[in-house]
Amino acid sequence: MENPHEKDQSDALARIISGVSKLNSSIARVNEIQEEVYSRNLNLSVVSEIMQNYQASVDYYLRESGAMKEPFKNDD
Known part of the structure; x- marks a missing residue:
C-alpha cells in the first residue's frame, strides 16, 4: 500500500x-x-x-623639550 502523502512530503x-x-x-x-571587514x-x-x-612620542618630546603649551581655551 502506497502512502497517499508521499508526493506532498517529497x-x-x-x-x-x-x-x-x-x-x-x-x-x-x-x-x-x-x-573582509575583519581584515x-x-x-x-x-x-x-x-x-x-x-x-x-610627540607628547614626550614636547614635554622634555619644554615646548608643550596649554591647550587653547575658547571662552565664548
Whole structure:
C-alpha cells in the first residue's frame, strides 16, 4: 500500500533542501564579507596603534623639550 502523502512530503522535502542550499550559499557569502571587514578592521587597528605611538612620542618630546603649551581655551 502506497502512502497517499508521499508526493506532498517529497515535494516539501525538496523545497526544504533547496531552501537550505540557498541559505548555505548566503551564509558562505556573509562569512566572506565578514572576513573582509575583519581584515580591514585589523588594518585600521594597526594604523590606530601607530598613531597612538606617534602621539605619545610627540607628547614626550614636547614635554622634555619644554615646548608643550596649554591647550587653547575658547571662552565664548
